[in-house]
Structures are given as structure tokens and as C-alpha cells.
Amino acid sequence: MNYTFNEIEKDIIQRLKNSEPKRIWTEFIKVIIDFEEYYVELECVPEIASSQNKVDEAMTVKVREFKKSYLPYKNAKVIVENKPITDIKSVRTFLYFTDSITEPAKVKKIDSKWNRMLSKIAGIRKSEIEKLLDGTTSSYHDEIICKPNSDEAKKVNGEFSNLIDVGIILEIGENYLPAFVQGNGYGFAHLERKPLLKSEELKKELIDYELN
Known part of the structure; x- marks a missing residue:
């Protein structure tokens, strides 16, 4: 799947450069860039991922502009106030999934580990946990992200790969x-x-991402 920003979203993002919002808010699944008479919203939206496994999801970001004043929700939190955005970059990653482990011996080993953990948390004997889960089926697999132009990404089956624009980085003074x-x-x-x-902190967060 290709979940990259469309032309409208790219235009909205570019117009944020050298702008000076009143505030920048977070609502957990949203980031709000708040101006006097309008606001820009980034929202995390789960989408169906290309995967060899069922029900895997890709977390994407939608960028929208609203021509009205922003009214913060109760759980909204101000993270930046009255500071100009001096530069902006889009962030892209590559998502893929490993094959599910369904071999009885391997699944039993993983299930046993989780059952031990559950028994400690719930204060129930491991044997009782196993009785509760008896008759259910289990499978396990990993989701992996990496840089889109990396050697790792090139080795992945294209049928089960996902190219995703996952948001933006705002440069605000000496911080990001x-x-x-x-x-x-x-x-x-x-x-x-x-x-x-800070710049060095940001570099550590970008190991599996590319900037555009």
C-alpha cells in the first residue's frame, strides 16, 4: 500500500514553513497547529496494511486545514505557544510484517511464556490460565519499520509492503x-x-525514517 501525502496535504505542509501559530496542541491521536482564523490538523488514522497476515494495520497520518477557530477538547494539551516554525520536513517510513508463527511447538512455547506472565499479574495459577484459553488458537508475527530506500526494504516482497508518510517535523528555534x-x-x-x-535527540528517533 502507498499511504503518502497527496498534493493538497503537501501544499498545507509547505505553507506552515515560516508561519507563526498561536499554539500547537496535542490530543493524543491529533496534533493541532492553531492560528487566529484557521487551524491545521494532523490525525493518526489506522488503515488496512498490505500483509500476508490477516487484520494487520498501518498507522497513517491525514493532514487537513479548517477555516475556523480551533476549540480545544478537554484532554487537549498545549505543547508550543507563540513560536515561529522556521522549517518543516515530511517523515516517511516503510512497513512490513513477518510470517505468522503457527507451528504448534513454537506457539506453545510463546503461549506458555504469556500464560506465566498473566498468572503473575492476575494472581491465578498458570494451569487455570491455560484452562481459560483452552480451545483458542494462537499465532504470532512481528511488524517492522525501516527506511524506504534501505537494503532491508528492497528485500521485502513488494506485494506485502507499505510506504507511509507518518507525519512531519517542525523546526522551532533550536528545537524540533x-x-x-x-x-x-x-x-x-x-x-x-x-x-x-534537540538535534542529537532527533537523530536517534529517525533511525527508521527518511525526511522529504
């Missing part, structure tokens, strides 16, 4: 706001912990 979905996770929870990064 990483408004992009990380690790195919849902939302922008990392912005609530630490919204602004």
Missing part, C-alpha cells in the same frame, strides 16, 4: 517537534512526554 507516528503505534503519545527535541 516530532509530529509523526512512531513505530506504527497509534497516536502521538510521545509528544505528551517530551514534545521538543
Whole structure:
């Protein structure tokens, strides 16, 4: 699947460069760039991923502009206020999935590990956990992201690959706001912990991403 920004989204992003929003907010699954008479919204949206496994999802980002004042929700949090955006980059990654492990011996080994963990958390004997899950089927696989132009990406079956624009990076003074979905996770929870990064910190976050 190709989940890259369309021309309208690219235009909205480019117009953010050298702009000065009143505030930048996060609502966990959204980032709001708030101006006097309009606002730009980045929203994390799960989409169907190209995968050899059933029900795998790709976390994408939609960029929209609204010609009205932004009214923050109760859980909205201001992360930047009255600071100009001096530069902006789009962030892209490549997502693929490993084959599911369904061999009984391997699945039993993984299930046993999880059952031990569940028994400790719930205070229930491992044998009771196994009884509760008896009759269910299990399979396991990994989701992996890497740089789109990497050797790793080139080795992946094109039928089961996903090219995704996962957000943007805003340069604000000497800091950077990483408004992009990380690790195919849902939302922008990392912005609530630490919204602004120094250059060296940002480099560590971009190991599996490319900038455009």
C-alpha cells in the first residue's frame, strides 16, 4: 500500500514553513497547529496494511486545514505557544510484517511464556490460565519499520509492503517537534512526554525514517 501525502496535504505542509501559530496542541491521536482564523490538523488514522497476515494495520497520518477557530477538547494539551516554525520536513517510513508463527511447538512455547506472565499479574495459577484459553488458537508475527530506500526494504516482497508518510517535523528555534507516528503505534503519545527535541535527540528517533 502507498499511504503518502497527496498534493493538497503537501501544499498545507509547505505553507506552515515560516508561519507563526498561536499554539500547537496535542490530543493524543491529533496534533493541532492553531492560528487566529484557521487551524491545521494532523490525525493518526489506522488503515488496512498490505500483509500476508490477516487484520494487520498501518498507522497513517491525514493532514487537513479548517477555516475556523480551533476549540480545544478537554484532554487537549498545549505543547508550543507563540513560536515561529522556521522549517518543516515530511517523515516517511516503510512497513512490513513477518510470517505468522503457527507451528504448534513454537506457539506453545510463546503461549506458555504469556500464560506465566498473566498468572503473575492476575494472581491465578498458570494451569487455570491455560484452562481459560483452552480451545483458542494462537499465532504470532512481528511488524517492522525501516527506511524506504534501505537494503532491508528492497528485500521485502513488494506485494506485502507499505510506504507511509507518518507525519512531519517542525523546526522551532533550536528545537524540533516530532509530529509523526512512531513505530506504527497509534497516536502521538510521545509528544505528551517530551514534545521538543534537540538535534542529537532527533537523530536517534529517525533511525527508521527518511525526511522529504
